[in-house]
Amino acid sequence: xxxxxxxxxxxxxxGIFIQALVAVGFVALVMVLTHIIGPKRKTDQKLENFExxxxxxxxxxxxxxxxxxxxAILFVLFDVEIIFFYPWAVNFKYLAASGFLKILIFIIPxxxxxxxxxxxxxxxxx
Amino acid sequence: xxxxxxxxxxxxxxxxKGPGFMATRLEKVVGLARAKSLWPLPFATSCCGIExxxxxxxxxxxxxxxxxxxxxxxxxxxxxxxxGTIAKxxxxxxxxxxxxxxxxxxxxxxxxxxxxxxxxxxxxxLQGIDKIIPVDVYVPGCPPRPExxxxxxxxxxxxxxxESLRRRNSVGYKELLAGYGIE
Numbered sequence: 001x002x003x004x005x006x007x008x009x010x011x012x013x014x015g016i017f018i019q020a021l022v023a024v025g026f027v028a029l030v031m032v033l034t035h036i037i038g039p040k041r042k043t044d045q046k047l048e049n050f051e052x053x054x055x056x057x058x059x060x061x062x063x064x065x066x067x068x069x070x071x072a073i074l075f076v077l078f079d080v081e082i083i084f085f086y087p088w089a090v091n092f093k094y095l096a097a098s099g100f101l102k103i104l105i106f107i108i109p110x111x112x113x114x115x116x117x118x119x120x121x122x123x124x125x126x
Numbered sequence: 127x128x129x130x131x132x133x134x135x136x137x138x139x140x141x142x143k144g145p146g147f148m149a150t151r152l153e154k155v156v157g158l159a160r161a162k163s164l165w166p167l168p169f170a171t172s173c174c175g176i177e178x179x180x181x182x183x184x185x186x187x188x189x190x191x192x193x194x195x196x197x198x199x200x201x202x203x204x205x206x207x208x209x210g211t212i213a214k215x216x217x218x219x220x221x222x223x224x225x226x227x228x229x230x231x232x233x234x235x236x237x238x239x240x241x242x243x244x245x246x247x248x249x250x251x252l253q254g255i256d257k258i259i260p261v262d263v264y265v266p267g268c269p270p271r272p273e274x275x276x277x278x279x280x281x282x283x284x285x286x287x288x289e290s291l292r293r294r295n296s297v298g299y300k301e302l303l304a305g306y307g308i309e
Binding site for chain 1: 199200201218219220222223225226229230294308309
């Protein structure tokens, strides 16, 4: 629906839209141009995978144990959780009992998750 | 116009100047742009590499020449700086690094070892990297001082500035690469 407000908004901000368009357009144009006019050489030797000059063997897409993924993702999860504790710990006295309650509400579901992870044996390596 | 500015502007190439415009050859402009924005790939294997680190540091500051952006992937580098002894086992690695660099590319051999094997006149050491890849500028010294490396960079810049845009398509250049077995 076109109203007076909409038109006014467009008139006021048309400059920003044009600038965004020019910025994106310039980047796209330059990227296309470099591909067209830049010097290049496409030979098998040149396009071969670069592994610091060492001969490539095997495929990058091979199956590997899910244990690595589980450990890594759980680490990230609980690592981020720890980060949330920092501001609370710094303001521990100021936030007092109500802050402690809130952090309990935050931590209990996560601890339940942690208990689940342990029971499922996700962190057992052997 | 204030002349006391604390930055330098590259000298414009020769051309026809008039009020508000300047006409010159595309080759010159491209050469100038390339020369002042070389991305080096430091292939540092021994003590010359330490001198290179000093060259990149604040005292000598390679950034003044537009080359502060080192590239450790050959895909984005256009200047290969070989600094140090290249053992024969390292040869194929060096060759692959050179082969996979962006076009057009230049090579600088820094120090006696890269240029000729230096004091290591043995069966394990490559007697100069020009046995396996074409070299544009040799910097002498064992190891060379950062000033000498800077001088080498300036020499490379001169080469880049004055290179014909058609050189890399020329028969001579193709024969040169074919002579090294590089496609």
